[in-house]
Amino acid sequence: MRFIDPHLHTDMINDIILENLSMAGMEAAIVPSPHMLKGCGTSDTILRLWDRFLDFEVNSGKAMGYELFASLSIPFYGLDRKNIDACLKQLPEYLKHERVVAMGEIGLDCAIPEERELFRDHLQIAKEHNIPLIVHTPIRLAPQAPEVIKNIVEIIKEEKFPIEKVVLDHTGENTFDYRAETGAMVGLSVCHDKMPPEAAADCVINNADKRDKLIINCELAGGDMYFTVPRVALALRMKGMAHDDIERVVWDNPKNFFDLPVD
Numbered sequence: 001m002r003f004i005d006p007h008l009h010t011d012m013i014n015d016i017i018l019e020n021l022s023m024a025g026m027e028a029a030i031v032p033s034p035h036m037l038k039g040c041g042t043s044d045t046i047l048r049l050w051d052r053f054l055d056f057e058v059n060s061g062k063a064m065g066y067e068l069f070a071s072l073s074i075p076f077y078g079l080d081r082k083n084i085d086a087c088l089k090q091l092p093e094y095l096k097h098e099r100v101v102a103m104g105e106i107g108l109d110c111a112i113p114e115e116r117e118l119f120r121d122h123l124q125i126a127k128e129h130n131i132p133l134i135v136h137t138p139i140r141l142a143p144q145a146p147e148v149i150k151n152i153v154e155i156i157k158e159e160k161f162p163i164e165k166v167v168l169d170h171t172g173e174n175t176f177d178y179r180a181e182t183g184a185m186v187g188l189s190v191c192h193d194k195m196p197p198e199a200a201a202d203c204v205i206n207n208a209d210k211r212d213k214l215i216i217n218c219e220l221a222g223g224d225m226y227f228t229v230p231r232v233a234l235a236l237r238m239k240g241m242a243h244d245d246i247e248r249v250v251w252d253n254p255k256n257f258f259d260l261p262v263d
């Protein structure tokens with residue numbers, strides 16, 4: 001079955017896994033900027049990363065049989081304010097690139113003041129460019145998750161960004177209903193520290209009326225290929241869902257939401 005992975009850190013995943021995903025039916029993907037840097041960097045670190053997405057990652061995707069698009073933003077941690085400002089100045093120019101389809105991962109994780117300030121900076125630029133957002137939220141078992149997700153939605157509203165252009169990613173079962181009620185897309189990330197594929201499949205099956213608002217992605221996949229979108233599709237098939245209904249979730253939803261030029 002063909003699928004799109006709309007949140008896949010291709011720059012952090014080895015080629016064998018990427019090729020396996022392609023063979024499993026991945027025809028397109030979106031690589032987001034990470035929400036944090038390990039250690040510290042400068043604006044040059046981030047501009048080089050964005051350039052890497054738009055040249056190397058796009059072309060190596062083609063070499064493995066999938067179309068890659070990019071989502072750009074500045075990590076919450078790892079840059080001082082001077083370097084953040086230098087990136088924010090460059091970001092609008094990068095957003096004009098034909099392969100840039102979203103901004104993110106932006107958002108909050110611990111919700112410290114520096115994160116909040118950068119989140120608002122990103123939202124203001126996104127509003128000017130009317131671009132969809134991939135919003136990082138704390139992982140499902142993080143104790144701060146329920147509170148911080150509410151903070152995120154409040155800030156989006158305060159900045160008057162249209163919530164229907166937002167993916168609230170990394171959903172846990174405990175915050176599914178709240179997210180679904182906001183009008184945002186609900187991102188089910190199947191990744192080693194996030195939702196197992198069978199749990200994501202249950203969310204899809206049990207929420208038939210919200211299925212057009214669900215986005216499934218695998219973030220980092222997994223060394224054993226367990227935490228991937230095709231695992232969710234397989235679980236859905238084994239639980240009896242019709243082929244066309246599965247494809248609507250794993251292909252049509254990301255294609256339509258990010259307006260991807262694939263068919």
Ligand SMILES: [Zn+2]
Pocket residue numbers: 007009032034035105219
């Ligand atoms: Zn991610």
